[in-house]
Amino acid sequence: MSDEQTCVDFPGEEIDVRWDSRLCIHVGECGKAKGDLFVGGREPWCLPDAVTKAEVREVVERCPSGALTYRDKSGEPESPPTENRLMIASDGPYYLTGDIQIENAPDDMPGVRTRAAICRCGASKNKPFCDGSHEGAGFRDGGAVGDRGRGLQSTGGPVVVRSIKDGPVQVEGKLTIQAGSGRVAWQGENVFLCRCGASKNKPFCDGSHAAAGFKSD
Template sequence: MSDDKCVDFRGDEIEVTWDGRLCIHVAECGKAKGDLFVAGREPWCKPDAATKAEVREVVERCPSGALTYRDRSGEPEAAPAENRLVVASDGPYYLTGDLEIEGAPDDMPGVRTRAALCRCGASRNKPFCDGSHEAAGFRDTGAVGEQGRGFRTAGGPLAVRPIKDGPVQAEGKLTILAGTGRVAWQGDNVFLCRCGASKNKPFCDGSHSAAGFKSDD
């Protein structure tokens, strides 16, 4: 399949769409048990090979939003009750929640609840990750040294705004998990490094200016 197009897989009760613009080949789908996704098979995805509930569950594992579904009953994918960001070791930010990503095309429905955001500075699809961190040799374990101000209750929309030639601002209640899985930071407004140069990752420290970072988004 070409990595620059969308492919629909139709079933009797549910339809699955794969968006090559967002896929970074984490393989949560391919490693799922059962015959829903089988590498090398045509078609690769057979929605009727699993129950509707199983299709929804496996598709929602996709961390980049490249996989989405349309339930024939009209029931949409529900946003998680809590906005969370995982600082992946040597990889992107994995973001889940009620997401409002500024500039995201309307034809990318998956990024309303799940997104992989570039933090190495090398992606050609900013603000989204395209896997360039591997070729760029990006290294950061995902350790988080700050705790944030916290909040009493989680949930609500999270506005994600890529700042031109600068960081990503996330405004709304957000929990950040370190690369180890530890709940590390909670707050309602944060500026996240996406140039790869900050000495206080995952937080922006202004290093993008000296690094000459250009965001092109």
């Protein structure tokens, strides 16, 4: 599929916005933002010049999947947060923010370098990314976390996301995991997370992917 078919650009005087349909899971952070940057039913849907450049950056960076990105014409890129954090959405994906390096991610998905929604139900057709399939699959998990991890002496730095074939997703680097309740629950530097939806020890992998016949392709 070509870039023109999957991405839509919205040019502005000082800053451009791009929407990538491959990553959008319709959380609605953009449409519910106050102001006239994004207005449903309007053509074009996004008008970067309707608000300040600072507002464009702030609203676009709310997008948890990386489907929305911007190109600031001053050359200032989006900066990753100082802490790598993975939030477990109740009945939904892992929302990861930080200095992200997703192995084998396409080069034309710049949004996932700081923000990504990672599938944890096993049903996505766009693995490792969430595509909203958890709703139709009836996936249920509130995002409770039992283990505390080894802890961290510092935060930040790159975090590498590696999809193990027919198995879990490995996250290597300094990471804080936030439970579905909002609680900071786990901290460490290497973790294997369930992405088949079958683990009895969610969010952690317990090997259930083998018995479940999970296929990552």
